[in-house]
Amino acid sequence: MAALRCAHALRRLSSIQCSRRSPRTVRGLASIKPPSSLFAPLDTFPERHIGPDDAEVSKMLSALGYESMDAFVGATVPPKIRVPAASVDNTSIPAVSESQLHARARELGGQNKLFKSYIGMGYHSAVVPPVILRNVMENPAWYTPYTPYQPEIAQGRLESLINFQTMVMSLTSMDIANASMLDEATAAAEGMVMAFVSASSKKKTFLVDSGVSPQTLAVLHTRAKGFGINVVTGNVFALLEDETLRSGICGVLIQYPDVNGTIKDFTSLSKKVHSLGGLVICATDLLALTKLKPPGEWGADVVVGNSARFGVPAGYGGPHAAFFAVTDRLKRKMPGRLIGRSRDTQGKPAYRLSLQTREQHIRREKATSNICTSQALLANMAAMYAVYHGPVGLLRIADKVHKFTQVFKTSVEAMGYKSENQVFFDTVTLDVSGTAVGNAHNVHAAAEAAGINLRHIDESHIGVTFDESVSPADLVALLDVFASGAKVSTVSLSDLAEPKTSAIPESLQRTSEYLSHPVFNKHHSETEMLRYIHHLASKDLGLVHAMIPLGSCTMKLNSTSSMIPLTWPEFSNVHPFVPYDQVKGYRTIIKELEDDLCRITGFAAASLQPNSGAAGEYAGLSVIKAYHESRGEGQREVCLIPLSAHGTNPASAAMAGLKVVAVKVHSDGNLDLEDLKTKAEKHKDQLAAFMITYPSTFGVFEAGVQAACKIIHDNGGQVYLDGANLNAQIGLTNPATCGGDVCHMNLHKTFAIPHGGGGPGVGPICVAEHLAPFLPSHPAMPEKGELSIDAVSAAPFGSASINVISWAYIKMLGGQGLVDSSKIALLNANYMASRLAPHYTLRYKNENGRVAHELLIDLAEFDKAAGLKVTDFAKRLQDYGFHPPTCSWPIATCMLIEPTESETLEELDRFCDAMIQIRHEAEDIITGKQPKDNNLLKNAPHPVSVMTLSDSEWNRPYSRQTAAYPLPWLHEKKFWPTVSRIDDAYGDLNLICDCPSVEEMTS
């Protein structure tokens, strides 16, 4: 293998250095050229990102019968929708080399000022344990896998996510928690909707306490609109006494501790809300809960929050893992992914995603949540932080934070400042008006001059929040600012005494144990932690092992060079609400990324706020709705969606308050334009939008896309283009040319943000000019437009830090490299289609026999002939060391295969060889050579525990050799699933979502 790799490297080298070898431009890959001069960089990115080299490209084109790349693309993408080559090229997006990109990132990073932030509001300067930073966050074994749809090759991150769930359940004292939410604000909004639905959508009033963070409130307002929920804000204790409100209350949101730092006893309030039939939703802080009576002990029904202070960088707003925990009676209504325990065919315990109806099979327009991609990587980091520190370490951290806050409060009170809250954990709100400094503005000015950020509240109030990162020297520097404001002498460390009592009254103090499970009590040395992290990683198949050809997921290279700047402090240690002049570097990156995305999509403006594709859909549809309303056409609320659409499309439409009407699809995979026309005309006066995925979810470029969009526009609607498949389009066509008005992109697909084992993601939207004024605002954004919709995410730029990855990806590829990537994505898919077509039924192709960037194969015939299901093929692929393609979506009997441009011909062939060999194995079952109930496919996968069965237990009509090494290269490249096939039904019936106890583990 090493020799092979060496030969490959030599081939590449020779293609760059020797003029005898044909330059890589011959077949149309203009981005990959030999250096034009001695001074041109050698570390250009396109040749690293794009898998096939020139010879491989030629070979694939020949196999498909094309003379040139242009001829192939011409037969694949409908001519009517092609865009001029100049729309995306190296003039519009110049390519930089890997080292040039790093130099530019350093320069821009240097323009972000690294102030010490005491802003709080749910964001902290987390201390990331180096062992977690290097071995989880910066480790491709953790960041490159997909959502664990294939649990037999994902037990590592499933175990870690169960740790996350257990950690949340334990600290909140709730019955069940999910595996993360996008952010605290959207988690709170999901809680609100849960309360609304639990009250049968009849009670429409939702009370929000004035101590709730402003960004959460903004997101609640946006989300409430679509459901017709009436959000009432104020002192909830007083609001509950209001007779006019009481009968209509479906729930209440409180924050504990609240945004100003105050901690209240909500026991009686919970009883009152319950007596009115409502739910109590509590936003909280996991670190505070090590010291505070947990919400589960005083009556909360839903508990949400952000886990980021558990070792996840602030990253100018994210990504972070929010959490969502509920009481037992609400568990089956919980949004998001839920990891559960089940058993494998050998009866051994195994983890899996529970209740998968919440995924691609999402309940379409009946869904009340659209969340798919969440924040798995960050949840894993937070869980690892809890594993590393354990309950004792966490309490030590919480004690330090609390005592620093107490010392600060006592010191500034002695200087004459008035503290607004006497009961607190880590935050105090100060009234500065009675001191020499006079007003808050002057304090902020002095603080900023000292490199310190405080929370802006109003003219006379300031918020100060402490976290683990604050050192004694930081505390003294902070006190200096206040001392000079009060015109008193400065304080030195020796003046500061350790508080003897807590600022939390006994009645609110935690007495119950937490994190008592062994996993949180043993990996506290770095050696143990390192081994635990790598032990789990070794169970999971990621891009570090093999291609992950998941259709609609675009699992391409997540280059190391684009990941490196992410963890530089200049990008990771920035609070999302710092003044704009402190983030010039970030703002340049955001602006350049927005501009490039607009160029690529053909649209006029962008918002990077949505932090997943589904969040983008919701934002885009809300923008469309606001547009209609601004024109006095608020009655437009019908959204046409093809039956082939991803489940999030109808779910997002319903959440935005639209009524979904399904549009038929022809048997050739194309949209039924007649049906579309009939329905558009029927709903002419109510038509708000049409959602279309392009290329379609069946993997074809529909030639009629522009005609479809025209029908919608002729009937007063707007077109939403789901850009999950944008990788097929760049520089060849674009959503605007296809006829769209809005599109979202999944930066975690097309633009190379790693999927993180289930998130993070970024789902920005781009819009045509007439929709630009409606793009989401945010309380922390100075420039709120009059027509802007409210925030859709907790932070102004969503998961801001990972935008750096997509920015780097675009800049390093340059315009030409982006276009070449799309071309090779098409070529790779078509090559695979041509190799697999003789063996499998290829479901859809265009009139030239071409698919787009993915292919759909139908396995229905095998079910008919031998009872073999899609799952049997998928599990058998695991034995070949591959992650199976997307299964049973968009058609139940199909597999959707997407290779991306990053895979070499050798890897494509390896996968095709595996599929073809499995086809032969299936043939043996069809012809009766192997029994229908005991064969290689039905028994797959074959983990070591099966392979080591004794001869008397090995009751299979095939050898162990055939089971584990069906093709020769497996002897070199074997990946072992760690459990045998997992029983899904058992897991759903017996929903258990926390770590097994010691007894269970040893039994």
Ligand SMILES: Cc1ncc(COP(=O)(O)O)c(C=O)c1O
């Ligand atoms: C076609 C399509 N639309 C929307 C989505 C939702 O994106 P996300 O998972 O980022 O929310 C997906 C995700 O797989 C998709 O394939």
